[in-house]
Amino acid sequence: MSEPVAAVRAVGVSKRYPTVTALDDVSVEIDTGRMTAVLGPSGSGKSTLLHCLAGLDTVDSGAVYIGDVNLCGLDERRLTRLRRDRIGFVFQSFNLVPTLTAAENVVLPLRLAGRSPERAWVARVIDAVGLADRLGHRPAELSGGQQQRVAVARALVARPAVVFADEPTGNLDSLAGAGVLALLRRCVDEFGQTVVMVTHDPIAAGHADRALFLRDGRVVDDLPSPGVEQVLERLRAPRAAA
Amino acid sequence: MIRVTLRGLRARGWRALLTGLTAAVGVAIVVGTLMVGDTADRSGGSEGVDLVRTIMLLAGGVAVLVGGFIVNLTMSVTVAQRTRELGLLRCIGADRRQVRRSVLLEALAVGVLAAAAGLAAGHGVAVVLRAAVDAGPFQGDLPAGGSVLSGRTVVAAFAVGCLPMLLSALAPARRAGRVAPVAALREVAPSAGRMRPRRIGAGALALAVGLAALPLAVATRQGLLLLPGAASTLLAVRLLGPLFAGRLADVLGAPLRGVVGGLGRRNAARSPDRTAATATALMIGLALLTLVSIVFSSIEKAVLNDVHRDHVDFQVWAGGPDPTVRRAAPMDPEAVRRLRALPELSAVVTVDCVATGGATFCAADPAQLARVVDLEFSAGSLAAVTSGGVAVSDRDGRAPGATLRVGDADLTVTAVYRATDNFNAALIPSAELARIGGAPYPMTALTRVAPGVDRGAARSAVARATAGFPGLDVHDRAAFHAHDLAQFRNAGRVYRALTALAAVLGLFGVATTLALSIVERRREFGLLRAVGMGRRQLRAMVRVEGVLIALVGAALGLTVGVLFGWAAAAVLAHSSQPTRFTLPVGALAAIVVLVTAAGLLAAAVPARLAARVDVLRAVAAE
Structure with missing residues (x-):
């Protein structure tokens, strides 16, 4: 398997807080067009890794590349533009702007960039998330699962280099969660979208093409095509993997 | 606790x-x-x-x-x-x-x-x-x-x-x-x-009471009625505000294009109760400011109108040096003769008085007076003032056909003219005055400078002509008008400054509301920043919200201010203070522009606070 260039690369990334080292010399490559799950117990640094990869947080040492752009060299304005144009986000909760309708939320990144949405593409994305009949609704009128699906549509609409999902099913019941995971999977299979998902849920990780395990700020395991059983096993006995 | x-x-x-x-x-x-x-x-x-x-x-x-x-x-x-x-x-x-x-x-x-x-x-x-x-x-x-x-x-x-x-x-x-x-x-x-029906009922009642005070005050000429009326209207706006404040903000923001303007507009409309409360605080000051502006410009218009009708350049009388205190002392007729002889003057008109039955009656000849004052008749005309007739000023209160008793004579009012601030005496032909009470004596002389003559030269000539007569004062009307207007405009400025202060305080309210809302919306701002909103766009969004809330206050304030300003001017028009209702369009437009600018200013700090929101802390799950 020879991927041309990794969608996202971290090279020797460290991030320290006064009392704790969140990331300790982490180097990973995120494969283009695949879904990577990042797992680990709370405090393992998985969220910090996601924030650093997405340019939401700065690193103390090392470098992060989105495509061939080094995030460390970017000022605030360029970082914002990069987030807008190259990165899609799906957060655990509070994903949508409450004053905007579902449709307006979906095209928000494009509108912020001053670009007019490509109708065909927007229609395809909206069709994929299956919310064509709820477009005029405000977030408060949508269920949690529907809100997350709108968020996925918004993440896809700018054709980003990578979509980062931070515990996207954390606030959902299992049925709605399964719907969102299936949708993310479809983004990868149908649109060739690169997805990075932070989760503590083995079932969620089971949808991924690859699972990275973090503990104490280090990558302790890298599992291709993880099954739910395997993930559970690694999570139960993390020390053995190191 | x-x-x-x-x-x-x-x-x-x-x-x-x-x-x-x-x-x-x-x-x-x-x-x-x-x-x-x-x-x-x-x-x-x-x-x-x-x-x-x-x-x-x-x-x-x-x-x-x-x-x-x-x-x-x-x-x-x-x-x-x-x-x-x-x-x-x-x-x-x-x-x-x-x-x-x-x-x-x-x-x-x-x-x-x-x-x-x-x-x-x-x-x-x-x-x-x-x-x-x-x-x-x-x-x-x-x-x-x-x-x-x-x-x-x-x-x-x-x-x-x-x-x-x-x-x-x-x-x-x-x-x-x-x-x-x-x-x-x-x-x-x-x-x-939702709003409780009781609140809506109370608001509607307060609105009805407040608006009823307007025609009532005008009809009964009781300006004081406007005070409870205004208080009641204020209460009504506070109670009913949530019903329309959001929609009003949305309408005012309609011209805004683009995603940032649209978001700001929706934010201004999203909590109608809060927008209404903030706008009401601002409305109080702006309504006062509007009312004061209308009253002052209405008075000024009437005063200026008087000034334009008054062509008297120098007035001579036996008064003191203070032009506002008029002592009724007869002038020496010789002084009037000398004034009439001056080639620098084109008109010298006297107001003459006769003593009759223990009282003094003063009048001017209408034909003569018309040479120095533009007489505006609201009833009858110059020609109607003939033997046995008299023209009175509208401040006299008598209508045509009424009788004015002077000594033993009964004069019939045949015409009514608009008084000026300087002139409201009765008008009867000179010959008629002599018939009523014997030899009339001049009380004051109104003079007009001949065309082409230098004012300074005319002033010296008048001074020379009156020099030999003790107690005579020459009074420059133009200077008096200028001084009068300056005083009046100064007072207007003071009143406006004081009421503007109340409006400025209202803007504190806008700043407070915005600052509070921003704390509430930290996560939303973080989300917007995460999906690609720049700091500048975020600041602009908050500023739009501030300006729209301020403009809702301005719309309410101007509406209430114009209504009550009109009523106040209408009540004043029936008083001794000459008043003509006029809408100071320039001043009101200036208020709107200033409120917009002030809304931007009030939003400045909240906008900075919002732009400083830490994206990470805002989006990270609780």
Whole structure:
């Protein structure tokens, strides 16, 4: 398997807080067009890794590349533009702007960039998330699962280099969660979208093409095509993997 | 409970500061006014100070009122934001009364702080006010030495600082007491819910009462009726505001294009109650400002109209040096003859008087007078003033056909003309005057400079002609008008500045509301930043919201101000003060422009706060 260039690369990334080292010399490559799950117990640094990869947080040492752009060299304005144009986000909760309708939320990144949405593409994305009949609704009128699906549509609409999902099913019941995971999977299979998902849920990780395990700020395991059983096993006995 | 309250106050320190600021300004104005007033009383007082005192106390009262509105707003928002915390207090055993009391205590603490700050700042206001009274258009005269701070002033400061605070915190405190213990466990605070029909009913009633005061005041010529009318309208806007404030903000923002403008517009419309409360606080000052502008420009228009009709250049009379005090003393007819001989003058018209039956009756010849004053007849005409007839001014009150008894003679009113500020005497032909009461003697001479003659030369000629007659004064009407207008415009500026102050305080309200909303929307801002909104776009969005809220206040203020300004002008038109209703379009447009600019200014700090939101902390799950 020879991927041309990794969608996202971290090279020797460290991030320290006064009392704790969140990331300790982490180097990973995120494969283009695949879904990577990042797992680990709370405090393992998985969220910090996601924030650093997405340019939401700065690193103390090392470098992060989105495509061939080094995030460390970017000022605030360029970082914002990069987030807008190259990165899609799906957060655990509070994903949508409450004053905007579902449709307006979906095209928000494009509108912020001053670009007019490509109708065909927007229609395809909206069709994929299956919310064509709820477009005029405000977030408060949508269920949690529907809100997350709108968020996925918004993440896809700018054709980003990578979509980062931070515990996207954390606030959902299992049925709605399964719907969102299936949708993310479809983004990868149908649109060739690169997805990075932070989760503590083995079932969620089971949808991924690859699972990275973090503990104490280090990558302790890298599992291709993880099954739910395997993930559970690694999570139960993390020390053995190191 | 007190400790919980004080801790809470410290935690919400900047909020308390914003809340108290307006009240402190109000207290400072009241304190400064009382101090200067007491100083004046020590020296026996003066009319100028009394007038200034009334106006300033009114301005201070309005400031305190606006401050009360802002307290009501912040307390309501704070209680809504603290629902979970209050629920927790209930969970661990606080009863309703304790929760209620904690909110009231917080308001009281803010009130005490505001009063103390206002008391200190009041000294500054007193100094400025003194300077204004000494130099200003009211010609007050104050004794030298420092201003007095009496015990009464201190008591007043705390009363004015604390009572409105407590009153406006009552409703939020009641709401806080109603928070259920289970609210602590809920993820999302329950929404405020729909407006109760009772509130709508009360608002509609207040609106009806307020609007009914307008025609009533005009019909009965009782300007004082406008005061309760305005208060009732204000109450109505506060009660009904949530029904239309959101929609109004949406409509005012309609011209805005683009995603940033659209978001700002929706934010301004998203909590109608809050927008309404903020806009009402701003409305008070703007309505006052509009009303004052209308009244002053209406009076000015009438005065200017008089000035334009008056072509008298020099008036000669046997009065004193003060043109405002007219002593009725006869002029030497020889002086009039000399004036008539001057080639520099094109017209010399006298007002002549006769003694008849113990009274003095003065009149001018209408044909002569028409040479120096544009006579505007509201009934009849110049030609109608013939033998046995008389023209009276509209200030006289008699209608055509009425009888004017002079000595033994009965004159029939055949024409009515509009008085000017300088002239409202009866008009009868000279020959008729002599017939009524013997030889008329001149009381004053109105002269007009001939075309092409230099005013200075004419003035010297008139001075020379009257030089030999003791007690005669030559009075330059043009200079008098200029002085008069300058005085009047100065007074207008002072009134406008004072009422503008109330509007400025309203803008504190806009800033407070925005700042509070921004705390509430941290996560939303973080989300927007994460999906690619730049800092500049975020700031612009908050500014749009600020301007729209301010413009809702301006729309309400202008509407109420124009309605009541029209009524006030209509009432004044029936008084001795010449008034003609006019809409000062330029001034009103300036208000809108300034409010827009001020809305931007009020949004500046909140916008910066919003742009500084840490994306990570905002989007990270709780």
